[in-house]
Amino acid sequence: MTSSPEPFFGNIDAIAYEGPESDNPLAFRWYDAGRIIMGKTMAEHLRFGVCYWHSFAWDGSDIFGHGTLDRPWNPASRTGNTTIDPLDAAKLKMAAAFEFIEKLGAPFFSFHDIDIAPAGSSFRETCGHFDEMVDEAAGHMDRTGIKLLWGTTNAFSHPRFMAGAATNPDPDLFAYAAAQVAHCMNATHRLGGANYVLWGGREGYETLLNTDMSRELDQLGRFLNMVVEHKHAIGFEGALLIEPKPMEPTKHQYDYDVATVYGFLQRYGLDNEIKVNIEVNHATLSGHDFHHEVATAVHSGIFGSIDANAGDDRLGWDLDLFPKSVEQMTLGMLEILRGGGFTTGGLMFDTKLRRMSIERDDLFHGHIGAMDTMARSLLAAASILEDGEIDRRRTARYAGWDAEQRILDGSHPAAVTLQQLHDEVIGDDSFDPQPVSGRQEALENLVARHIERAR
Incomplete structure (x- = not known):
């Protein structure tokens, strides 16, 4: 097998992990392969x-x-x-x-x-x-x-x-x-x-x-x-x-x-x-x-x-x-x-x-x-x-669907049609669903904190 007559990167040693405090530009600060x-x-x-x-x-x-x-x-x-x-x-x-x-x-x-x-x-x-x-x-x-x-x-x-x-x-x-x-x-x-x-x-x-x-x-x-x-x-x-x-x-x-x-x-x-x-x-x-x-x-x-x-x-x-x-x-x-x-x-x-x-x-x-x-x-x-906090919040946001398989699943024994939903809503004067915050900024802050403290 032919190889170069001398190393092309002869002045470089194998790159090692030295940790986040290292100032060595030719070392890993975060990639610890065996961790x-x-x-x-x-x-x-x-x-x-x-x-x-x-x-x-x-x-x-x-x-x-x-x-x-x-x-x-x-x-x-x-x-x-x-x-x-x-x-x-x-x-x-x-x-x-x-x-x-x-x-x-x-x-x-x-x-x-x-x-x-x-x-x-x-x-x-x-x-x-x-x-x-x-x-x-x-x-x-x-x-x-x-x-x-x-x-x-x-x-x-x-x-x-x-x-x-x-x-x-x-x-x-x-x-x-x-x-x-x-x-x-x-x-x-x-x-x-x-x-x-x-x-x-x-x-x-x-x-x-x-x-x-x-x-x-x-x-x-x-x-x-x-x-x-x-x-x-x-x-x-x-x-x-x-x-x-x-x-x-x-x-x-x-x-x-x-x-x-x-x-x-x-x-x-x-x-x-x-x-x-x-x-x-x-x-x-x-x-x-x-x-x-x-x-x-x-x-x-x-x-x-x-x-x-x-x-x-x-x-x-x-x-x-x-x-x-x-x-x-x-x-x-x-x-x-x-x-x-x-x-x-x-x-x-x-x-x-x-x-x-x-x-x-x-x-x-x-x-x-x-x-x-x-x-x-x-x-x-x-x-x-x-x-788990972000996933818990995401799951909670959709929790209402857990009890509404009659809407989501068309093969459900109690599955409803578009007309039936219309009739249910129009027949209930108290039906007035309200929006709930998506909490996007709070979730983005959570991501930032995880990035900041990741070690």
């Missing part, structure tokens, strides 16, 4: 993962400028080697990635197929490169104990997918995307991946003038049914996940939010086969709170995993910031814990450095801060649940 919270360790609750694409495949370039980051395996970066063989570069990148993840102490990573292997001159050659790099990844995983949270296919970056993959008007492009997904699913299965994610980056449209929406949705439904069939054919036991996003790169995405995805899954008979991978920044773009999307997924029975990041309410695009708001993440973790926590999923840091953060250790600073944010949010959410 028991509500019967499980922090590591078991949070299931942290590092993404391959932003952390190692991206060079800091954007639509206005070239790459700024120190990525010698990437010829486009400011330190890139233009003479390096593409497969050697991929192996150098992978060695650096596993060095980082191991020193950080994250138990998982995730990748797109194009993140870990260079393209070839044909699909066959591309698959050969990918298979070679999967062998390389298996060796690193065996050596370090790091596991694969999920694999996924990039069927949106190449120009061939400019009109979509599964929803493309050309069936040959549908076939190409299907072959690419099948190959990546096989690799994810081989590496013991806990999930396989489907993000339809261009499964949407720009204008209805050239789009047959009904036809495209049916194509997407058929594609996903084929994915499910393949999962069972190869014996993959992980979960299949769709990642909702409302816009960008297309103006209208078919997987707008969790509720939209759930309706789609029901329509195409997939609601028992596919769950969701919720990205915090995507929730923001859809006009929802992160915890709303989690609660919707839990209620619908399709909660799977989380891309833990953050956006900016003032900017209408996907920023992939490292999460910093303990309040925002506490509310999200509260809904995750209420739903029973993660099974196959986890907290994947779909995050990237800012273009000016060009030192190698900046990648550690970003992840350490994010992991501490999520750990402190876990502590606060667990404190809220164990205290």
